[in-house]
Amino acid sequence: MRLTTHHEISSDREYQVRLQVAGVFIVVVFVLLLGRLLVLQTLQYDYYHTLAESNRISLVPSQPNRGLIIDRNGIVLAENRAVYTLEVYPKEVADLRATLEDLAGVIELSDSDRRRFAKRLRESPKFDSIPVKAFLSDAEVARFSANKFRFKGIELTTHLFRSYPMGSVAAHVLGHVGRISPQDKVLLESRGQAVAYQGIESIGKDGIEKTYESDLKGLAGYAQVETDAAGRGMRTISRRASIPGNTVRLAIDIRLQQIGENAFAGRRGAAVAIEPATGDVLALVSQPSFDPNAFVDGIDPRLWRELNQSPDKPLTNRPLRGAYPPGSTIKPFMALAALETGVRSPDKVIRDPGFFTLPGQSHQYRCWKPEGHGAVDLHRSVVISCDTYYYGLATELGIERMHDFLERFNFGRASGIDIEGERSGLNPNDAWKRARFKEKWYTGDTVSAGIGQGYVLATPMQLAYAAAVMANRGTAFRPHLAKEIVDLQSGKKRRIEPKPAYQTHFSEDGLDRVRAAMVDVTLPGGTAAQAAAGAPYRIAGKTGTAQVIAIKQGQKYRESEIDERHRDHAWFIAFAPAEDPKIAIAILVENGGHGGSAAAPIARAMMDWWILGKAPGETVAQAGGSGR
């Protein structure tokens, strides 16, 4: 192509003229803009100066009420409180240290208040006001107001603070809000949401508060306020009311949650209860817990360190983040695998001498009962939890078939619950081991996996989900915490519909057999008989223990000799009533010992409440309590 041509003189001249026209145009436009600037910045300077300097007319944002979080019965779990706060404008205070000392004479300033103030002072831009003390008592408000003239640059304001009236109950579900940090600000700006957060001071940092942030947050209002020269006599010229956030109604039954938490009686662990027919998460217990109220106004750095470094890990959401070997709770699923794949018929009887050996090997994989269970068929293997039966079954199934079958119960995958941080557990197979350890899968690995040890890991959430799928005969509803979003303005309700996450088909006969065996687990002769004694409904369950440390060949596991933190974890999974399940549960007691004695009573207490409406201490529930 040709880019140039032998232009005639006229055409070139025409072009040059047009460039000059453009040049003149540009200069004229910029002179006009400069003229406008001149008007604004010199002629009208006084006017704008007054506006800016004394903020004669300023826009004061009014905080919206953050949406409530309530349990399924309407009990309030998170609300807002109006709180008097003292705020310091550091730019207006000449000697910050002296002023603070002076202030300490009027109101109480704890070390914790001072530490938080120092931290914020470092982090805040210099024009921002910094809260020095929140939650002022009425007496303190009165004392400060009387002495206000002494404290230039310190203002008394009211703020809405998030408050969790039940304290540490369900803390891991609710999460908490915190002040919008500089990092949060950057994130919001990058999402184009910074404007929506003007006048809003806190943001959901975890749990439901974080997941449903956009519903809960609301919209700030503005008041156009005129003040006189002395900064007094405020007159509101106009206002736009703030719009409160939507209410989030949870599927959680907070009484059930409390009963579950109390039943742990100071032990560490997790409990998950799901309604099988909907996926409603009825309780999500993580013990020990923490008080989310401590986070609302920025947590004291020392308390934060304590919580973070505690060996009990109170901040960890155990039901979602704790991945433990599922132990014997995997057996009902393995038994169903045997029937569905046809690897073992229900009538096949094996002899349990107390251990299992692979052909040609001397290593003994021991049953938990040293003398053995004698003759064991499929039904009995679940009821008495015979390890030897499952060592053999696992090798007959092979790891790949086992992996694929367990996947149908969601092992190795996150359930997709509506709060962050869920771990996926581990449903191992050959490909995984090669990728992870660059080593092939050995038959010995399969043997351990057969009783839920070795590489297999599951979270309490997964086991509850698996129990719910079993209870629901193969239809899985995605577990969810929020049930409904209620718009306070319009009264409109948005239900979070239970939706089947997936469906997996099992033969009716196989399901009935495994479920019958699970029922016998909780009847006399079964491993959870004690905890279920006297229940007026039938429970299908399975106990389990997860090894924390390996026991050497030929050595005996003696609970009394082992350090408390190295004792076995106790598991119990169950659903009830067995014929028409209303609740599916998984309980884990860390280092609790036996599933039947440590974990099952907690499940019993929760099921008694959900099915019978009886709280522990009332007659029926006492039977559950005596099982310990």
Place this chain on the structure above:
Amino acid sequence: MKPLLPRLWQSLLRPLDPHLLALLGLLSLMGLITLYSAIDQSLTRWSAQLVNFSAALLCLWVVAQIPLARIARLAVPLYLLGVLLLIAVAINGEVVNGARRWLHIGVTRIQPSELVKLATPMMIAWYLNRHQEHLRGRHFVAGFVLLAIPLGLVLRQPDLGTALLIGASGFYVLFLAGLRYRVVVILLLLGLASLPVLWSAMHDYQRKRVLTLLDPTEDPLGAGYHTIQAMIAVGSGGLTGKGWTNGTQSHLDFLPERHTDFIFAVFAEEFGMLGAAVMIGLIIAVVLRGLRIASNSNGLFPRLMAGSLSLSFFTYAAVNIGMVIGVLPVVGVPLPLISYGGTSLVTMGLGFGILMSIHRHRGMLASP
């Protein structure tokens, strides 16, 4: 023999026009200084902008190396790509703040209207260049059609600001190619006459912005908020300004979008009338230098491109400043080289790269 470093330096700089480069450097420096204040001295974002500048500079340098004939060959494919992407946005774009402007491609998302800003004038210049031996009215009509297609698509998003810039850049090409003054005047009159039609086609929020311009105090909490706060910032800056990082409007959260579209308000508040005059002087100098390069260039395509690019830069700056000081509606156009943001910087880098290439290859007659 000169030492290595200066030689290297020289060979890096040789293809570039030192005057233009120095002016752009000064403006960028002012931008970085202002930005540091506008983002409340956050070093992370400031360094992010430094990275953006480096990317833009790299683009500029690379493009400057490419002979113009090669660049011209890209006109048609770029234009077609731009229009296709705009169509894709219209069908499947992501809606942000009520406007459909973004397109997801794999991991990231792009705003195709940025590409179109450069591709449209290039396409029209390429087309007119092809027919330069016998330019007739119908070629100008075709030029307007080439302009109208992307313009319409961007208007539909809706993105009034970008549409304005694209329209201007295309118009400059046609004007410099010799569009009759009579037609220019008729077009302006037509534009005025079509205002009522445009009005009825506008979205509510766009109408609000125009009304706001006429009387910002009408709705001080809503649409007028930006304008009022920006005018207070600029006005209270006075003759000499409040000093760097001391703007009360800027730092007390009154000024919205202060590191992007409204950054000029931060600058004018902190550096006053004198600072603003210096900045505007620099912008004028950049544009005039660009027009000088246009004037010295040979061949229709380079001339049209150089002229259009320089005048577009002027338009960006004038529209942005006009918006901040309340003489134009709020249309969301960043101030080139000053506002925070990588996309517009890279577009600038590419544009000035083309200008540099035109400067470098001014003497050459491109062969077929």
